[in-house]
Ligand SMILES: Nc1ncnc2c1ncn2[C@@H]1O[C@H](COP(=O)(O)OP(=O)(O)OP(=O)(O)O)[C@@H](O)[C@H]1O
C-alpha cells in the first residue's frame with residue numbers, strides 16, 4: 592500500500608498564482624471511526640494557532656453541524672449553495688448566499704449540512720458539466736481559498752460522488768481509523784479511489800498527511816497486532832500516536848465544545864494530540880509545492 596501511496600503523482604499543471612488556503616479532508620468510508628470528532632477538534636486546534644478556519648459539513652447526517660449547535664431543518668445549507676453554483680441547474684437555485692448560511696463558533700466558521708445533501712448525487716446526475724469538480728469550482732467561484740487559511744471538510748462514510756468531489760477539491764487528507772481487519776480492507780479501497788482520482792487527470796490527488804488510529808484499546812492484543820500491521824503498510828511516519836477511548840471526548844461533544852474549551856488537567860493530553868494534528872497540517876503546508 593505504501594508503494595501505491597508513492598505512485599500518486601500529479602497529472603496536470605496548476606495555474607501559476609495559487610491561493611494561500613488549503614483544503615484538508617477527514618476521510619474514511621467506514622462509519623464511526625472519528626472523522627467528525629477529529630475534524631472538529633483539529634479545526635479548533637488550527638484556530639488556536641491563529642489560523643483562519645472554515646469547516647465544511649459534507650455529510651448529510653450533519654453531525655459536525657450539530658457540534659456547532661446548528662440545525663438546518665427547513666433552512667438552506669451547503670447543498671443549496673452547491674446547487675446554486677451550477678449554472679445548468681438554474682431552475683433549482685435559491686436566494687440564499689454564503690453569508691446567509693455561514694455560522695460561527697468561537698473563531699471558526701462552518702458551512703452546515705442538511706438532509707437534502709443525501710440527494711446531491713441524484714440532483715446533479717443529468718448535468719453536462721463535470722460532476723466531480725463541483726466543490727472545487729465552488730471554492731474558486733467564491734474565492735474561499737483566499738479568504739481562509741484552512742478549509743476542514745468532514746466527509747460522509749461513503750466513496751460516492753460527494754467524496755470524489757472532496758478528493759478533487761482537497762490538497763490534504765487525514766484518515767482516522769479503528770485498528771481492525773475491516774479497516775485494513777477499507778483503507779485499500781480508499782487508496783484505490785485516490786488512484787482513480789489521479790487517473791482522471793482533472794485534478795491533482797491530495798497528499799495523505801496522517802493515518803490516525805482512534806478509539807484504541809491497548810489491552811486488546813489483536814488491536815495492537817492490527818495497528819502494527821496497518822502502520823507498517825502505510826507510508827513511513829504517517830501513522831500518528833493513537834487516540835484512546837476517552838470519556839473527555841464524549842463529554843466535550845455532549846456539551847458541543849472542543850477540547851480547548853476545558854481547562855482541567857485531564858484534557859491536556861488530548862489538547863496536545865489535536866495540536867499535533869494541526870502541526871502536521873501546518874508543517875506540510877510550509878513545504879507544499881504547487
Ligand atoms: N477517542 C474517542 N474516545 C471516545 N469516544 C470517541 C472517540 N472518538 C470518537 N468517539 C465517539 O465515537 C462516535 C463516532 O465518532 P464520529 O462521529 O467522530 O465518527 P465518524 O467517523 O464521523 O462517524 P460517521 O461515519 O457516522 O460520520 C461519536 O459518538 C464520538 O463521540
Ligand SMILES: [Mg+2]
Pocket residue numbers: 626627628650654655745746
Ligand atoms: Mg461523521
